[in-house]
Amino acid sequence: MAFTLPFGLVFELPVLSWLLSRLGIINHQLLSSNRKYAILTIAVLSAALTPGGDPISMALMAIPVYILFEISVVVARITGSRRMETVGSPA
Numbered sequence: 681m682a683f684t685l686p687f688g689l690v691f692e693l694p695v696l697s698w699l700l701s702r703l704g705i706i707n708h709q710l711l712s713s714n715r716k717y718a719i720l721t722i723a724v725l726s727a728a729l730t731p732g733g734d735p736i737s738m739a740l741m742a743i744p745v746y747i748l749f750e751i752s753v754v755v756a757r758i759t760g761s762r763r764m765e766t767v768g769s770p771a
Contacts, residue, residue: 690745697752701759708757711749718749 700706711718726741 687741687744690741690748693745693748694752694755698755698759701756706756707760708753711753711756715749719746722746722749 697706697711701708722742722745723738726738726745730737730741
């Protein structure tokens with residue numbers, strides 16, 4: 681039950697990256713170049729948000745979040761390329 685809210689918020693990561701990429705705030709190069717900081721942040725947050733102090737529950741939170749981060753990089757890459765196509769096309 682304690683995992684419900686953190687997992688629910690974390691699963692919005694690809695949607696958030698799509699929105700920020702669509703607005704031009706982030707791009708896939710920014711996400712890729714800051715991957716090591718994302719891994720550190722994921723590890724710290726998963727340790728803080730899990731109810732127990734054991735590494736298994738931390739891993740159960742951190743691994744899906746990292747996969748969602750990588751999905752977010754792909755989403756930002758696709759959104760950025762589509763954004764460049766629409767900007768470059770004549771109106």
